Amino acid sequence: MSSAASPSPRTVLVTGATSGIGWETARLLAEGGATVLVHAPDQASGEDAVARLTAAGADGKLLHPTVADFSRLDEVRAMAAWVADRFPVLDVLVNNAAVAAPERRTLTADGHELALQVNFLAAYLLTRELSGPLSARPGSRVIHVSSSMHRTASIAWNDINRARRYSRVAAYAQSQLALTIFARSSADWTSVSVHPGVCDTALLPMYAHEGDSPAEGAARVVRLCDPATELEPGAYYDRTALSPVAPVALEERTVRRLCKLAGRLVDQAA
Numbered sequence: 639m640s641s642a643a644s645p646s647p648r649t650v651l652v653t654g655a656t657s658g659i660g661w662e663t664a665r666l667l668a669e670g671g672a673t674v675l676v677h678a679p680d681q682a683s684g685e686d687a688v689a690r691l692t693a694a695g696a697d698g699k700l701l702h703p704t705v706a707d708f709s710r711l712d713e714v715r716a717m718a719a720w721v722a723d724r725f726p727v728l729d730v731l732v733n734n735a736a737v738a739a740p741e742r743r744t745l746t747a748d749g750h751e752l753a754l755q756v757n758f759l760a761a762y763l764l765t766r767e768l769s770g771p772l773s774a775r776p777g778s779r780v781i782h783v784s785s786s787m788h789r790t791a792s793i794a795w796n797d798i799n800r801a802r803r804y805s806r807v808a809a810y811a812q813s814q815l816a817l818t819i820f821a822r823s824s825a826d827w828t829s830v831s832v833h834p835g836v837c838d839t840a841l842l843p844m845y846a847h848e849g850d851s852p853a854e855g856a857a858r859v860v861r862l863c864d865p866a867t868e869l870e871p872g873a874y875y876d877r878t879a880l881s882p883v884a885p886v887a888l889e890e891r892t893v894r895r896l897c898k899l900a901g902r903l904v905d906q907a908a
Contacts, residue, residue, distance in 0.1 A: 648729040649727060650732065651728060651731050653677040653733055653735035654734040656683045657687075661691070663863075664701070665691055665694055668697060675704045676701055677703075678704070679706070680707065684705050702724075709747065709756055711760065711763060711907040712908075719767070721771065722770055726770070731764070731768060732863065733761035733817070736813075738810060739751075753806075754798065754800075761782065762897075779830075781831075782829065783832060784831040784874070785833050787810065788883075791811035791815035792812070795899070816900075819886070820897065822883075822893050831873075832874070833874075861878060862875065
């Protein structure tokens with residue numbers, strides 16, 4: 639009598655995986671047997687992250703560095719093409735990469751405000767470009783690592799790059815609101831957003847003076863990656879609990895408007 643076939647190992651891409659919550663998320667996923675694509679902004683930091691993961695006990699054969707500087711959308715496209723070519727099935731995408739908005743307004747080479755591009759537009763483009771691998775197997779998930787600060791934000795529709803009025807808090811919060819709204823767009827996979835808690839990472843100064851460990855925040859993200867965890871499509875989670883999203887994110891018109899704007903902005907840079 640033949641035994642049932644064991645499920646195929648899952649493949650997960652974690653962006654911003656060289657430190658903080660991203661690195662700990664990659665570690666926990668690899669510990670659970672997943673093949674993990676470890677995103678880094680450059681080859682050296684990617685190889686260093688993989689070396690540290692291996693030293694922490696991860697199986698090196700499960701780890702694959704993937705490289706793109708998210709302040710350059712052409713590199714996001716190139717990374718997506720590399721991933722799609724080598725990993726035609728992607729079970730989970732964790733859009734975790736983020737930067738704190740600088741004190742002074744900073745534009746990327748593509749002409750976008752830095753936090754808007756790295757924290758949202760790159761995630762939008764990467765998700766769009768990986769639609770093939772994400773659609774290849776039922777049950778795929780996209781986890782957007784967002785922030786409770788999205789509730790304080792507004793989208794500056796007529797000044798999305800904050801040229802007329804800039805503050806680092808408003809720019810960062812706008813990027814988090816955009817990511818949270820994007821999680822509510824319809825797709826062939828289940829998308830959610832999550833505030834993993836205030837954690838002791840490079841983003842801590844945006845929130846407080848102390849926070850949970852990155853490993854605690856990562857455990858909340860990994861829980862949502864687990865197929866055993868039932869997700870509500872488009873939902874927002876605060877740590878482990880379903881939580882009310884900002885009211886503007888519930889407006890279908892706003893979701894459509896944001897995706898249309900994001901598509902235009904990333905295509906301008908092509």
